[in-house]
Amino acid sequence: MIRFNRALSPVSVLSFDLDDTLYNNHPIIKSALQAQADYLEALEQWPTDSMSYWLTCRDNALKHDATLIDDVTRWRQAALHYAMTDLGFSAEQAQLHAENAYQAFADARSQINVTNEVLELLTNLSKHYRLIAITNGNVEVEKFNLNGVFELVLQAGPHGKAKPHSALFDSAAKHLKVPHKEILHIGDSLDTDVQGANNAGCQSVWLNNQATQYRYQGLADIEISNIMALNHLVKK
Incomplete structure (x- = not known):
């Protein structure tokens, strides 16, 4: 499932949450x-x-x-x-x-193994967009098979206040030298990922695949139920 709640403006950076977005963290x-x-x-x-x-x-x-x-x-x-x-x-x-x-x-x-399907998705997306990660978690990306995938990895704490605060998105825009609106953030949480991206002036994708109650009432620009739906973003 993929649902567009708003038309996307041009995007140059895809920002990924990690836990429960690119792998099952439970x-x-x-x-x-x-x-x-x-x-x-x-x-x-x-x-x-x-x-x-x-x-x-x-x-x-x-x-x-x-x-x-x-x-x-x-x-x-x-x-x-x-x-x-x-x-x-x-x-x-x-x-x-x-x-x-x-x-x-x-x-x-850090005993994580991201599936080959997801790794292939990220490889395909990287041909068209710059890929970064923005996470509130403490997973060490360099210790498993996402090592080397992202141009930039920002973590709450060492790099700024946790999402939904705008600090990590602000740091990403500054580091990459792009406007906030060119960053499309993908994550599983309405409260942290979507609210944080929206508040920072970035665009957002909500991976809606968990039975969780959220407080945030705002809409993501895009809603998906499976991460593989991001293949729609691959430029033809």
Whole structure:
């Protein structure tokens, strides 16, 4: 399915969200969380009410530093360090266990294999458009088979505030030296991807393939139900 809600103006850049847009991120995150949990639960001091304690640590870390909300990597690292300190580890041991637990998560987080069909789609699109990625997530693109696909990868936190804030789109336009309206952003979330692109003056594609309730009431320029519908953008 492809539905045009507005006619597109000329586009020179295709910007992609990553998680749940170019691959199914749900099993990947589940595996990464399990890897972190396995490390933490092997610690004698780790409480039996693991999930409740972890959520408390996340909340307290955010209370100490509100800027963590825009950087999921720093937030997880800060929550782990808070937990290790709260459990009574020495400063050195707290740092060691926090780093090890995060590394367990990060290693599993990048165990991604984008399908050949999607890679072929991106190759075809790259013949006609500049390709970039704009993500709120912390996946390390260089560690799996999207490595080298994008001219630019911008992540919330290191490169600016998280979508739907316009910061990452502004950075992309500035770096690529193109007007915002020449960037067409493709993503699965109305609240972050479509709202962020629309607010920044970019154009947007909503990949509507998940049963999720969103707050944003605005329209994407294009709505699709399958990423392969982007083949319609290949210039004949």
